Amino acid sequence: MIARRQLLRGAAAFACSAAAHPFLTTVTLAGSDGGNPLGDHRLVVIILRGAMDGLDVVLPKGDADFARLRPTLNRPDALDLDGFFAMNAGLGGLMPLWQAGQLGFVQAVATPYRDKRSHFSGQDQLEAGTGMDVPLTQVRDGWLNRMLQAVPGLRAETAYAVGREELRVLAGAAPVHEWAPETLLELSPQAALLLEQVYHDDPLFLAAASEAIELGAPEMMEDMAGAGGLKGVKLDDVDKLVRFAAGRLREETRIAAFSLSGWDTHKSQARGMGRALMRLERAILQLQQGLGADVWGKTTVLAMTEFGRTAAENGSGGTDHGTGGAMLVAGGAVRGGRVFGDWPGLAEAALYQRRDLMPTSDVRAWAAHAMQGMYGFDRAVLEGAVFPGLQMGGNPGLIL
Amino acid sequence: MPLTPELAAIRFGYGLPVAEGSPRTAAAMITFLAGPDEMAAAWPIAGMEVLGPLLRDNAEARRIAGKDPSQRHLYEVIEAKLAAIAEAGARATLARALDARDALRERLVTFWADHFTVVAPAPRDAARPAAMIEDAIRPNLTGPFAEMLIAVSLHPAMLIYLDQAQSIGPNSPQGQRQGRGLNENFAREVMELHTLGAGAPYSQDDVRQLAEALTGLTYDPKRGVKYDTRRAEPGAETVLGTTYEGESPETVRRVLSDLAARPETAAHLARKLAVHFVSDSPDPALVSALEAAWRQGKGALLPVYEVLLTHRAATGRTLAKARQPWDYLVAALRALGVRGADVMVWPEKKLREVVWTPMRSMGQFWRRPRGPDGWREEAAAWITPQALAARIDWAMNQPQRLARPLPDPADLARRALGDLVPEVVIWAATRAEKRSDGVGIVFASAEFNRR
Numbered sequence: 001m002i003a004r005r006q007l008l009r010g011a012a013a014f015a016c017s018a019a020a021h022p023f024l025t026t027v028t029l030a031g032s033d034g035g036n037p038l039g040d041h042r043l044v045v046i047i048l049r050g051a052m053d054g055l056d057v058v059l060p061k062g063d064a065d066f067a068r069l070r071p072t073l074n075r076p077d078a079l080d081l082d083g084f085f086a087m088n089a090g091l092g093g094l095m096p097l098w099q100a101g102q103l104g105f106v107q108a109v110a111t112p113y114r115d116k117r118s119h120f121s122g123q124d125q126l127e128a129g130t131g132m133d134v135p136l137t138q139v140r141d142g143w144l145n146r147m148l149q150a151v152p153g154l155r156a157e158t159a160y161a162v163g164r165e166e167l168r169v170l171a172g173a174a175p176v177h178e179w180a181p182e183t184l185l186e187l188s189p190q191a192a193l194l195l196e197q198v199y200h201d202d203p204l205f206l207a208a209a210s211e212a213i214e215l216g217a218p219e220m221m222e223d224m225a226g227a228g229g230l231k232g233v234k235l236d237d238v239d240k241l242v243r244f245a246a247g248r249l250r251e252e253t254r255i256a257a258f259s260l261s262g263w264d265t266h267k268s269q270a271r272g273m274g275r276a277l278m279r280l281e282r283a284i285l286q287l288q289q290g291l292g293a294d295v296w297g298k299t300t301v302l303a304m305t306e307f308g309r310t311a312a313e314n315g316s317g318g319t320d321h322g323t324g325g326a327m328l329v330a331g332g333a334v335r336g337g338r339v340f341g342d343w344p345g346l347a348e349a350a351l352y353q354r355r356d357l358m359p360t361s362d363v364r365a366w367a368a369h370a371m372q373g374m375y376g377f378d379r380a381v382l383e384g385a386v387f388p389g390l391q392m393g394g395n396p397g398l399i400l
Numbered sequence: 401m402p403l404t405p406e407l408a409a410i411r412f413g414y415g416l417p418v419a420e421g422s423p424r425t426a427a428a429m430i431t432f433l434a435g436p437d438e439m440a441a442a443w444p445i446a447g448m449e450v451l452g453p454l455l456r457d458n459a460e461a462r463r464i465a466g467k468d469p470s471q472r473h474l475y476e477v478i479e480a481k482l483a484a485i486a487e488a489g490a491r492a493t494l495a496r497a498l499d500a501r502d503a504l505r506e507r508l509v510t511f512w513a514d515h516f517t518v519v520a521p522a523p524r525d526a527a528r529p530a531a532m533i534e535d536a537i538r539p540n541l542t543g544p545f546a547e548m549l550i551a552v553s554l555h556p557a558m559l560i561y562l563d564q565a566q567s568i569g570p571n572s573p574q575g576q577r578q579g580r581g582l583n584e585n586f587a588r589e590v591m592e593l594h595t596l597g598a599g600a601p602y603s604q605d606d607v608r609q610l611a612e613a614l615t616g617l618t619y620d621p622k623r624g625v626k627y628d629t630r631r632a633e634p635g636a637e638t639v640l641g642t643t644y645e646g647e648s649p650e651t652v653r654r655v656l657s658d659l660a661a662r663p664e665t666a667a668h669l670a671r672k673l674a675v676h677f678v679s680d681s682p683d684p685a686l687v688s689a690l691e692a693a694w695r696q697g698k699g700a701l702l703p704v705y706e707v708l709l710t711h712r713a714a715t716g717r718t719l720a721k722a723r724q725p726w727d728y729l730v731a732a733l734r735a736l737g738v739r740g741a742d743v744m745v746w747p748e749k750k751l752r753e754v755v756w757t758p759m760r761s762m763g764q765f766w767r768r769p770r771g772p773d774g775w776r777e778e779a780a781a782w783i784t785p786q787a788l789a790a791r792i793d794w795a796m797n798q799p800q801r802l803a804r805p806l807p808d809p810a811d812l813a814r815r816a817l818g819d820l821v822p823e824v825v826i827w828a829a830t831r832a833e834k835r836s837d838g839v840g841i842v843f844a845s846a847e848f849n850r851r
Contacts, residue, residue: 212789
């Protein structure tokens with residue numbers, strides 16, 4: 001412990017270089033408290049990798065074509081939301097949030113990505129936040145990072161990319177911290193002390209090592225080793241991820257992103273979807289708990305996926321890569337208790353290419369409205385720099 | 401001050417100790433580079449000669465399975481073979497780096513492979529980038545640069561990655577019939593990344609004209625790379641003031657050669673070489689000297705490398721660069737005495753645990769940089785808390801699995817850093833409470849992580 005503190009003190013002189021980003025004209029943000037340029041609001045972005053089947057999360061039970069398209073995925077146990085849509089029972093633990101107006105969904109959303117239905121490209125498009133007019137190989141940063149670039153005077157602690165998975169959504173010129181909470185840097189006090197000496201004359205290594213040793217220390221890990229293993233589903237990695245994120249968000253961090261995978265349900269979806277839903281449910285509940293009522297009250301969680309899945313089940317009780325999907329929004333800052341988005345219907349002629357749910361809104365528009373509602377960004381910044389070429393449309397009232 | 405053998409190994413190779421028979425002076429290193437490619441012969445990697453027929457058969461098998469799903473096994477067998485070739489290629493690349501007497505050659509191959517980045521994540525495509533290195537980069541390593549540029553630009557891996565295979569002249573017979581058009585992606589990256597550089601004075605119109613001049617150049621697995629006049633945009637194109645007439649592969653070569661010969665290209669590559677090998681903010685005198693050598697030799701690369709090895713600003717003792725994770729792991733394995741023949745027989749799991757997974761934790765996903773601009777150069781991009789934690793963790797825990805008994809930490813420090821070893825590293829390595837911590841401190845030290 002002593003070694004670690006010494007190392008930290010040694011590093012203090014080199015930490016916290018708040019880089020200025022000349023990329024954009026600066027904007028004045030609503031709610032700045034002087035300490036943090038982004039004010040009190042927290043934004044958590046969860047990338048759901050593998051193409052979540054929106055029709056199996058928020059089931060359009062009231063649509064006349066639904067039962068026909070989904071013979072084994074009709075889910076009699078789904079929980080009614082508003083008389084038309086029902087929520088998959090796998091998210092049942094979130095019902096109290098729905099009732100409290102802290103959980104909502106957007107149906108029939110998509111990025112501008114169309115037709116090729118590739119996970120890799122679809123996720124790249126989602127995280128880049130650009131339109132189809134720019135080849136993805138030319139996009140060097142993600143939309144969440146471009147939002148940060150629009151805020152002067154940010155420190156790296158403002159945003160955390162959490163987990164081992166690369167998060168392109170946060171990649172770019174604005175300073176961002178990255179940490180995978182499963183990183184365990186177990187050093188004896190003596191080894192830590194000796195490393196401090198070895199790094200003494202190299203500020204870059206000294207600063208990085210001091211932070212690594214602080215964050216990776218086993219004692220921090222112990223209080224994260226939570227209960228897991230409900231019904232045989234591994235949850236302790238989700239717990240670690242989320243508790244780490246919550247810990248940071250309670251302090252100086254305002255933006256966090258991580259990803260949850262396991263949504264690529266090509267077969268036996270009736271069972272296969274359960275694991276992914278349980279992990280998503282767990283992530284949101286842990287976040288709520290970890291943040292505490294005050295911070296949760298100022299938080300928006302956006303969970304988004306690269307695209308939806310086919311409207312009809314395939315021959316093996318699953319669904320294939322599609323287009324329009326669903327997005328989950330949660331947190332005390334959102335006006336939940338409703339399913340947003342225009343419902344296009346599931347009649348064959350209403351489907352995209354007669355196969356997929358027709359997208360009626362752009363995922364990016366919802367993210368843009370969330371950013372505007374919480375941080376007060378100008379529409380010009382959101383439509384020009386963060387999501388170039390986006391038309392946000394009218395304010396859907398997503399944020400309280 | 402001339403290049404010392406220690407600096408030659410650390411800055412321009414994969415570290416100390418060097419393989420037996422390695423060149424010790426700049427002049428000898430150049431002689432080796434001009435000689436035969438020993439490692440390509442020792443540890444072969446598949447080029448298109450091997451991949452081409454498999455890719456063709458695979459396309460055919462996928463076509464058949466598209467009509468009749470019961471035939472899926474046809475392509476599954478081929479794709480398993482393609483994935484195995486990619487794995488073997490990665491392994492052989494490691495073996496070459498460990499064994500090479502002219503480690504500079506392997507470092508230069510890595511540099512050019514990054515300069516001409518192609519990414520192919522799907523297992524069935526993953527052997528293509530290595531094939532491009534074998535077919536287009538290694539044979540052209542000593543120049544002229546135009547030859548390398550042309551070879552890379554005509555390689556399937558590049559034509560697919562930057563969408564050239566999808567670009568069709570809108571007024572060509574095929575463009576008219578299919579209503580399809582230009583894809584500017586490749587043309588833009590040729591100018592921005594491969595030749596002139598982002599700051600050079602070229603316009604969107606030049607990009608478009610180049611894209612039109614490149615139409616006709618395409619690839620499909622069945623017929624391979626070819627120039628298809630039915631896809632070529634008719635009429636002359638003007639790129640950077642020079643007009644190109646005629647729809648032929650000759651036009652493609654000419655326009656690429658002219659781009660290679662531009663002074664902006666010389667300046668861009670001179671700076672990039674200095675940044676990669678010497679310093680994130682290189683001495684302008686070094687950059688000018690490299691640029692002058694490039695222009696004088698009309699893009700011949702050997703004389704440029706010679707300047708890189710002998711310029712006073714490139715031979716100083718300050719280790720300004722951070723080793724990228726790949727360099728770091730190769731250097732550590734070399735220092736522990738691991739040889740190419742060892743890694744060639746390691747089980748896949750061990751290779752993954754010792755090399756590929758830690759490398760990814762250190763921020764470098766093997767052959768998967770984020771975009772065509774390749775890996776970052778700045779030390780600060782690599783020495784982050786997360787990535788340094790992965791390096792320290794590797795340093796403390798992996799060596800005991802690879803070298804038994806572990807070397808004496810102070811000896812290791814002297815052997816791996818030569819006369820560049822700081823007293824404090826020896827001091828700390830000898831005071832660790834166990835030998836593996838002492839070894840860990842050497843491999844975690846800033847000096848071992850820099851070059």
